[in-house]
Amino acid sequence: MIAKLLATDFLKIKRKGLWFLTVLGPFGVVLLQWFNYELVPGRREWLLQRSDDDWLFYLQNVNSFTPLALVLGITILTSLAASIENETNAWKQLVALPVSKMGVFLSKFTVLAFLLAVASVLLFFFTWLLGIYLDLGSVIPYAEIAKFSFYPYFASLPLLALHLWVATVSNNQGIPISLGVVGFLFTSYSFKLPDWLPWKWPSLQNQWDEPLVNVVLGICVGVILYITGMLDFARRDVK
Amino acid sequence: MISLLQSEWFKLRKSKFVFTAILLGPLITFFYALTLQPDKFGFEKIFLWEFLIAFTTLLYALHFLPLTTGILAGLICRYEHQNGGWKQLLAMPVTRNQVFLAKYTILILIALTIQLLYLLAIWTSGVLKEAEEPFPMMLLWKSIFGGWIATFPLLALQLWMSMLFKSFAAPFAVNVVFTLPAILAVNSEKFGPLYPWAQPFLMMYVSGDAENDIFFVPWEQVLTVVGGSFLIFFFGGLLYFRQKENI
Amino acid sequence: MEYIVETHNLTKRFGKEIAVSALNLKIPKGEVYGFLGPNGAGKSTTLRMLLGLMRPTAGSVRIFGRDLKKDRISILRNVGSLVESPSYYSHLTSYENLEAMRKILGSPKEKIDEVLELVHLSKAADKKVKGFSLGMKQRLGIAMALLNDPKLLILDEPTNGLDPSGIIEMRNLIKRLPKEKDMTVLISSHLLSEIDQVATYVGVISKGKLIFQDSIKAMRKKAQLKIRLKVSDANNAYRSLLAKGIKTDYQDNIIYLYEQSDEAVAAVVEILVDEGYSVYRVEEEHQSLEDIFLKMTAGGDDR
Numbered sequence: 001m002i003a004k005l006l007a008t009d010f011l012k013i014k015r016k017g018l019w020f021l022t023v024l025g026p027f028g029v030v031l032l033q034w035f036n037y038e039l040v041p042g043r044r045e046w047l048l049q050r051s052d053d054d055w056l057f058y059l060q061n062v063n064s065f066t067p068l069a070l071v072l073g074i075t076i077l078t079s080l081a082a083s084i085e086n087e088t089n090a091w092k093q094l095v096a097l098p099v100s101k102m103g104v105f106l107s108k109f110t111v112l113a114f115l116l117a118v119a120s121v122l123l124f125f126f127t128w129l130l131g132i133y134l135d136l137g138s139v140i141p142y143a144e145i146a147k148f149s150f151y152p153y154f155a156s157l158p159l160l161a162l163h164l165w166v167a168t169v170s171n172n173q174g175i176p177i178s179l180g181v182v183g184f185l186f187t188s189y190s191f192k193l194p195d196w197l198p199w200k201w202p203s204l205q206n207q208w209d210e211p212l213v214n215v216v217l218g219i220c221v222g223v224i225l226y227i228t229g230m231l232d233f234a235r236r237d238v239k
Numbered sequence: 240m241i242s243l244l245q246s247e248w249f250k251l252r253k254s255k256f257v258f259t260a261i262l263l264g265p266l267i268t269f270f271y272a273l274t275l276q277p278d279k280f281g282f283e284k285i286f287l288w289e290f291l292i293a294f295t296t297l298l299y300a301l302h303f304l305p306l307t308t309g310i311l312a313g314l315i316c317r318y319e320h321q322n323g324g325w326k327q328l329l330a331m332p333v334t335r336n337q338v339f340l341a342k343y344t345i346l347i348l349i350a351l352t353i354q355l356l357y358l359l360a361i362w363t364s365g366v367l368k369e370a371e372e373p374f375p376m377m378l379l380w381k382s383i384f385g386g387w388i389a390t391f392p393l394l395a396l397q398l399w400m401s402m403l404f405k406s407f408a409a410p411f412a413v414n415v416v417f418t419l420p421a422i423l424a425v426n427s428e429k430f431g432p433l434y435p436w437a438q439p440f441l442m443m444y445v446s447g448d449a450e451n452d453i454f455f456v457p458w459e460q461v462l463t464v465v466g467g468s469f470l471i472f473f474f475g476g477l478l479y480f481r482q483k484e485n486i
Numbered sequence: 487m488e489y490i491v492e493t494h495n496l497t498k499r500f501g502k503e504i505a506v507s508a509l510n511l512k513i514p515k516g517e518v519y520g521f522l523g524p525n526g527a528g529k530s531t532t533l534r535m536l537l538g539l540m541r542p543t544a545g546s547v548r549i550f551g552r553d554l555k556k557d558r559i560s561i562l563r564n565v566g567s568l569v570e571s572p573s574y575y576s577h578l579t580s581y582e583n584l585e586a587m588r589k590i591l592g593s594p595k596e597k598i599d600e601v602l603e604l605v606h607l608s609k610a611a612d613k614k615v616k617g618f619s620l621g622m623k624q625r626l627g628i629a630m631a632l633l634n635d636p637k638l639l640i641l642d643e644p645t646n647g648l649d650p651s652g653i654i655e656m657r658n659l660i661k662r663l664p665k666e667k668d669m670t671v672l673i674s675s676h677l678l679s680e681i682d683q684v685a686t687y688v689g690v691i692s693k694g695k696l697i698f699q700d701s702i703k704a705m706r707k708k709a710q711l712k713i714r715l716k717v718s719d720a721n722n723a724y725r726s727l728l729a730k731g732i733k734t735d736y737q738d739n740i741i742y743l744y745e746q747s748d749e750a751v752a753a754v755v756e757i758l759v760d761e762g763y764s765v766y767r768v769e770e771e772h773q774s775l776e777d778i779f780l781k782m783t784a785g786g787d788d789r
Contacts, residue, residue: 007589015577021412028416032423040429065419072415079408084575087405093573093630096537097590098562172256173407174314178263180411181306185267188302188422192274238539 001099005107012084013111018077022115025073026123029065030130036061037134044134054136059148062127066148067202070156071187073119074163075180077112082167082176091238101234109164109226116153116160124149147211148204155201155214157222159183162198165229169236243333243341250318251345260310261349264303265356268295272364287370291361292379292445299357300386300443301425305436308390309414311349312397313407315342320405339398339480343473346394347387354383378445385442385454388461392435392468399476402483432460435468488515489548490638490670491536496545498531505531507694508545513672513687516664520685520702521674524783528694529674533569533642536672538562549638563591566636568644572627576616580607580626583615584633591634601629604659620647628656639663641673645680660684678779692783705775713743713751715758716767723763730757742771 013019037044037058051057085091095101127145167176186199193200195207201218204211251257277283277290319325328338362374393414400410421436431437438456442465446455454461491513498506506528513519523529534540536547538558547554549561574583584598602608605625610618615626624647631639644660645653661684663669675681681688681702688705690698698705716739717723724736732754735742743754751768758765 001590004590004592008586011582011586011589012575012578014582017409017412024416028419032420035420036423040427065422068419068422072419076408076412076415079411080406083406083408084577087576088571088573090573090575092534092537092539092569093567093587095539096562096565096567096569097587098559099590100559172254172317174254174256174260174310174317177313177407177411178256178260178310181303181310182263182267184306185298185302189271189298237541238534 001103009107009111022119025069025119026126029069030126033062055141063148066152067187070202071183074160078163078167079173079176095238102230105230105233120149120153151211151215152202155218157218158198158225161222161225247341247345265360268299269360288375296443300440304439305418308393309397309411312401316401335481339477350390354387358383382443386439389438389442392472395472490515492548494546497543499543509696517687518671518685519687520681521689522681523691525676527691564637566631567640568627568631569642572623574615579612581611601632605629639671657684697782712771714769714771715741718764726761
């Protein structure tokens with residue numbers, strides 16, 4: 001059943017710009033670093049002087065935008081996906097089909113998680129390519145690039161689950177979007193946030209200085225929030 | 240025109256959510272200001288106001304205000320996007336210019352309200368922190384007024400986008416695409432002043448060195464960047480709305 | 487009789503308001519069941535509960551003899567539905583809309599062309615639904631409902647937005663389906679004339695309560711012709727007829743005849759004239775289904 005639902009959901013996101021945003025997100029994040037390093041003459045040299053490890057410094061620069069793009073990207077993608085069903089209240093058509101409501105929710109989650117995973121892979125490649133273009137050193141730290149590309153993805157799974165939940169049960173999409181703006185503020189100030197707040201996790205910071213903690217937390221809390229959202233979605237009447 | 244404004248506001252306040260959207264920024268600013276402790280940064284208490292203003296401006300004007308314009312514009316078009324509300328509205332004895340102008344006017348009035356609430360948030364937090372110096376009202380007026388003016392073009396573009404797209408998320412995506420680079424742009428002396436989405440921050444950020452006696456940025460910048468982008472976005476949106484057929 | 491749908495004390499409450507109250511629907515196999523009621527009587531809420539879109543506050547639903555709560559998915563495999571305004575994805579073409587559903591239902595691909603043909607949308611197969619007229623959207627909704635060759639077809643106000651020829655086509659289609667495809671059809675409407683032309687069985691709902699449920703024939707029996715006689719001194723005339731062994735009704739100076747053959751009417755008139763009464767008027771009074779429906783649902787208002 002879930003395979004059928006997935007096939008349908010991928011068909012439904014056609015022409016709605018979800019794929020475009022999936023590419024635009026990582027592209028934009030890396031493009032901003034190109035601006036940062038290259039747009040002003042002399043800026044690149046100045047930036048390179050500021051650290052011993054040019055690659056790591058560059059990756060940290062990229063990663064100052066990755067969490068922001070993730071939070072806003074999750075907000076936009078989930079809300080778009082929900083409004084595809086909301087526009088003509090297609091939920092009633094969908095749920096009257098021989099599918100379980102939990103399956104419907106799982107399918108949406110899977111599609112969005114997949115899009116974000118694609119975005120993370122693209123982020124890896126774009127980061128790598130710009131790094132080479134900027135001539136940051138011949139030893140390319142692939143493991144570090146991967147870490148900065150994929151760890152934030154796993155760390156932001158709770159936000160995906162939360163946003164999918166709020167977006168699917170909100171009649172007014174202004175609500176999940178506003179939640180996204182608050183999330184964006186939190187993420188922008190993640191260095192000030194306590195470790196237990198999920199909006200901090202995509203930044204990979206924590207008091208132990210161990211990014212893997214955020215990944216594990218992201219997956220665990222993501223699963224919990226996902227199940228909560230799914231149960232609530234299944235419990236509600238379809239209007 | 241007055242009745243059209245009243246009707247727009249009536250529709251808007253019927254979904255109680257608009258009040259949340261209005262209070263969101265000022266409330267977050269307020270709580271953020273409460274957590275700020277100048278002594279941790281080695282500031283004397285006489286600089287409490289300056290300290291509060293500088294830190295909250297960054298959060299409020301750079302991260303919050305530009306994105307909020309998108310939410311407000313989305314809300315003001317929400318009713319019309321549901322169940323063919325556009326045709327119902329335009330079938331009434333009103334011109335499209337009036338409808339566009341009424342919606343835009345409501346938006347800038349709400350933006351002004353948010354600015355004033357922000358002022359209130361700073362004042363309250365400073366009083367709670369027992370500020371000893373007098374409230375720098377003159378300085379803040381420049382900031383509040385300037386930030387308000389800077390949202391004009393952003394609100395115009397967002398109104399345009401919200402009329403163009405049925406979903407809430409699509410115009411918001413446009414907003415995000417332009418707002419994120421502002422974080423970098425404000426650091427650049429060359430590009431910051433030219434970038435419309437950086438203007439709310441630049442015009443709210445208290446700096447004493449500008450010769451301009453009304454705003455914190457030079458007049459040329461206000462007129463060309465804010466004024467210019469306002470004209471493009473406002474008339475772009477208006478022209479789009481006037482020829483919009485599929486409603 | 488075999489019932490395709492059977493509800494037992496089906497009830498739905500929204501907060502304090504009771505939308506549907508202890509409904510016992512019985513929909514026999516192979517019938518076109520007309521579900522009739524004024525706007526806001528609880529029709530859509532009932533249909534939503536039949537499809538598992540809403541949970542009943544109390545009571546149960548059995549479809550194909552199985553409990554909806556337990557076997558929802560396997561039941562829905564054989565149900566097609568169109569509830570309220572049609573739902574569609576406006577950025578997709580009508581073919582893609584059906585394809586999105588077909589993937590879930592697992593029907594063969596040819597089925598899409600078949601249903602498009604059936605509702606006369608084949609030409610618009612590759613057009614985005616965004617530009618469709620209301621009638622086309624409605625047809626697409628019906629095509630969606632037929633995609634899985636359902637055993638039970640649930641249509642909420644199916645002629646909404648259709649033009650006159652579309653309405654006639656729709657009626658013919660609905661009448662054909664039970665015979666040709668062995669379907670049971672449940673259609674709802676607030677217009678009796680709609681139901682009257684297609685339904686073989688009727689349920690009338692008012693204020694959330696089922697106030698009538700029987701075959702359309704039984705409902706028509708309630709709508710018999712009556713012959714009214716207006717005569718001088720009607721009260722005495724009525725007694726004279728009674729004395730002659732002719733059964734009539736007397737009400738407000740009017741005599742109503744039960745026997746309606748030409749001979750019987752002629753005989754009554756003859757007797758009255760013989761007895762010296764003046765006959766002013768002999769009229770037929772037709773009580774329409776509409777009158778009956780209005781009386782039924784108006785009765786609901788008093789509660």
